[in-house]
Amino acid sequence: MSSTGAKKRGDLPQIALCAALFVATATVGGVLAPRAQSEVEMPRTGLTRAQHTRLEEVASASLFGQFRSNMADFLYLKVDKYLHNGVELRALTPYEEEVEHADKVGVAESDIREGFKQHGHDETTVVPSKQSDWRGILGDLEREVQPYQDMSAHTHRDPKEALPLFRLMTWSNPNFIPGYTLGAMMIARDRSKVDDAIAFLKEGEANNPQALEIKTELGHFLTGRKRDFEAAVPYLREAIAIGKQRDPKTMTEDEAEAFQNAYRWLVLNRREAGQPAEARAAAEECVARYPNDVVCRHYLAESSKP
Amino acid sequence: METLKRKSVVYLALAHATLLESMRRKDLYVAGILAVLMIGTAATVGSFGVKGIELFLKDVALTVINLLSVVLAVLFAARQIPEEVSHRTVYPLLARPISRGDLLFGKYLGALALSVIGLLIFAAVGAGALAYYGLTLGGIFWQFLLLRVLALAVVVAMTMALSLVMTPGATVTLALLLTIGSATFSGAVKLLVPGSSPAQQILLKGAYYVLPQLNLFDLTKKVSYGWQPVAGWAMGTLTVYALLFVALFLALGALRFRRQAL
Numbered sequence: 001m002s003s004t005g006a007k008k009r010g011d012l013p014q015i016a017l018c019a020a021l022f023v024a025t026a027t028v029g030g031v032l033a034p035r036a037q038s039e040v041e042m043p044r045t046g047l048t049r050a051q052h053t054r055l056e057e058v059a060s061a062s063l064f065g066q067f068r069s070n071m072a073d074f075l076y077l078k079v080d081k082y083l084h085n086g087v088e089l090r091a092l093t094p095y096e097e098e099v100e101h102a103d104k105v106g107v108a109e110s111d112i113r114e115g116f117k118q119h120g121h122d123e124t125t126v127v128p129s130k131q132s133d134w135r136g137i138l139g140d141l142e143r144e145v146q147p148y149q150d151m152s153a154h155t156h157r158d159p160k161e162a163l164p165l166f167r168l169m170t171w172s173n174p175n176f177i178p179g180y181t182l183g184a185m186m187i188a189r190d191r192s193k194v195d196d197a198i199a200f201l202k203e204g205e206a207n208n209p210q211a212l213e214i215k216t217e218l219g220h221f222l223t224g225r226k227r228d229f230e231a232a233v234p235y236l237r238e239a240i241a242i243g244k245q246r247d248p249k250t251m252t253e254d255e256a257e258a259f260q261n262a263y264r265w266l267v268l269n270r271r272e273a274g275q276p277a278e279a280r281a282a283a284e285e286c287v288a289r290y291p292n293d294v295v296c297r298h299y300l301a302e303s304s305k306p
Numbered sequence: 307m308e309t310l311k312r313k314s315v316v317y318l319a320l321a322h323a324t325l326l327e328s329m330r331r332k333d334l335y336v337a338g339i340l341a342v343l344m345i346g347t348a349a350t351v352g353s354f355g356v357k358g359i360e361l362f363l364k365d366v367a368l369t370v371i372n373l374l375s376v377v378l379a380v381l382f383a384a385r386q387i388p389e390e391v392s393h394r395t396v397y398p399l400l401a402r403p404i405s406r407g408d409l410l411f412g413k414y415l416g417a418l419a420l421s422v423i424g425l426l427i428f429a430a431v432g433a434g435a436l437a438y439y440g441l442t443l444g445g446i447f448w449q450f451l452l453l454r455v456l457a458l459a460v461v462v463a464m465t466m467a468l469s470l471v472m473t474p475g476a477t478v479t480l481a482l483l484l485t486i487g488s489a490t491f492s493g494a495v496k497l498l499v500p501g502s503s504p505a506q507q508i509l510l511k512g513a514y515y516v517l518p519q520l521n522l523f524d525l526t527k528k529v530s531y532g533w534q535p536v537a538g539w540a541m542g543t544l545t546v547y548a549l550l551f552v553a554l555f556l557a558l559g560a561l562r563f564r565r566q567a568l
Contacts, residue, residue: 075362082361086531095501126493134499134511137543138519142492144540145453147527164359 072173075165079182082165083156086147088126089119096124103129105151114189116156125151159186170204177211178254180204184217194225205235212246213258215239219265229273236266240285260286264295276303316404320412321419324386328420333382337424340374341431348435360441365530367432372454372526374428376485379421379458383465384477386413391568400568407560414466414556421458425451446535450525453541456548457523461485463552464518467559470566489521518551 081088089105096102102124107116127148133139142148166183169176180201188197198221204214215235222232243251243259251259263286270279280303286296328334348367387410390396399409429451433443443450465481472480495514499507522544525536 078362078365081527082531086527086533093497093501126496128496135496135514138515138522141522141540141543141547142519144536145522145525145528145544147531147533161361165362168359 068173069176072169072176072179075169075172076176076178076182079162079165079169082162083159084151084154085149085157087149087151087154088147089123089151090126092122092124097122103132103151106153108153108155111155159189163187166200170200170207174204174207177204177208177213180208180211181213181217181254184221188221188225194221197221198226210242212239212242212262213254215242216258216262216265219262219269223265223269223272227272229269232269233266236262236269240266260290260293263289264293267296267299271299279303313408316408317412317415320404320409321415324413324416325419328382328416333420334423334427337374337378337427341427344370344374344428344431345435348438360439361530361532363439364436364441364443365526367436368450368526368529371425371428371432372524373486375421375425375454375458376461377482378424379417379461380465380478380481380485382420382424383414383417383462384469384474384481386417386466386469387563388469388474388477396568406563410466410560410563411556414463417466418459418462421462422455425454425458429454443529444532444535446525446529446533449536449541450529453523453525453544456545457520460518460520460523460548460551460555463555463559467555467562470559470562484517485520488517488519489524491517492519492521518548523548 092102104121105119105123105125107118112118125148127142127146128139129150130139130143135142163183163186166179166186169179170183173179180203184197184201184204187200188194198218201214201218201221204211205218208214216239219232219236219239222228222235226232239258239262243255243262246255246259248256263282266282267279267286270276270282279299283296283299283303286293287300290296344367387396390399390409390413396409400406404412433447436443461481464484465477468481469477492514495510499510502510528536
């Protein structure tokens, strides 16, 4: 009898530990919950330049910075996987690029019409097709147990369900530029949410005042979607000004593309706003920098006609 | 027939003793504490609101179930035989009319039962937490559980075989590397083979076929992304694949144990 009692008393510390852990985690949740809201309608987290500078001087920001970046990257990859229904893609190896050995990845025409970008020729599926797999039955098994499909002309899942992940990734790392630009594009697929997309980009712009990709996207949305030409011009001019200050060799692929797009949108914007002189000036500057740019060359050719 | 019946009694008695010993040592308390942590985490995430991140939550919950169950299985399996030897309790056991192979298999069954109990606790907590937030996992979840049991069967057998040739620390490290790194290894081999020389290809392919591809027993992504259940032929083939590796590892372990000086 007494040994049973002692045994029960011996169990007490473990039970107390379990209870304490439960209470602690629930309490943390309870305290944090009122400070956050779910989904896209979270409050602005934009930081001023001064706040940015102050933040960079805080030791804890440095300590947790890597974690925040990794979290944002992780969520970005999750979005990619989500859009492809769990099918994982990867970059081609140098060997695959050389011998054109890998399975092709391409977006279906229907999805391109809906605004999805075509994949480059440098991607393939992580799980290979039967034709390019040497593993026999183990390869068949992997194609059966892992999400796999022919991706040569694939469609995407409705990105609506992925929107909260963009909110989480930019919340986790407010300097994660692709989170803002791709997130805004996904939000704006619902035509009634273009204002939300612009608000999201403006939050990104406040957090990243030197990000020319976000400024270009803002110019693109205000010009192409809202037709608010005058509001778009400052963003496009700022994007061009930032691009000019940068060494082209150090620009990322996204930055270089955004820089060129800023010229294109500025030309189209000024043309639509009935400012041909400004449009021509922008197009000439664009062609001087990008001699083969189709949009700017086309405008110059059109505007030269009597 | 009589021998088989006697062996079954021996195996079940050893497995039962392993379970009782584990209860006495309160091993499953670890599973309980981890389950409580899972519930706490779910409560924290839930209080933020789960709308829109259902798929992400499913993915995380299933990954946590996989990870925790594998870690527990390795820890349970790695110490079964070495502790019997170091505590000298192996002598009275072997003084009975049972062989070392019988002892290994009985212990294997006990460790597997413990691991499956751990898996079921985590799965119940994970699925329960998801259900609380209105998230269902579909029929494929049962296939997920069955494949995890098969994976644990391989992991426990592999760990017990390793524990007979290595120190407990090395056993745990190597078993976890082989288990958790299975998907990375498989991915790396797939990438490396096409551009390699013929000799390298033989080595890489040999390693791929010799090592158990435990990532084939993971339906996490299919469950998370709401795919249809897996075809019957795949489940059947994976069962045979798992049983082959279990038999191989236990046979290798029994061979080693038979020659081991106690």
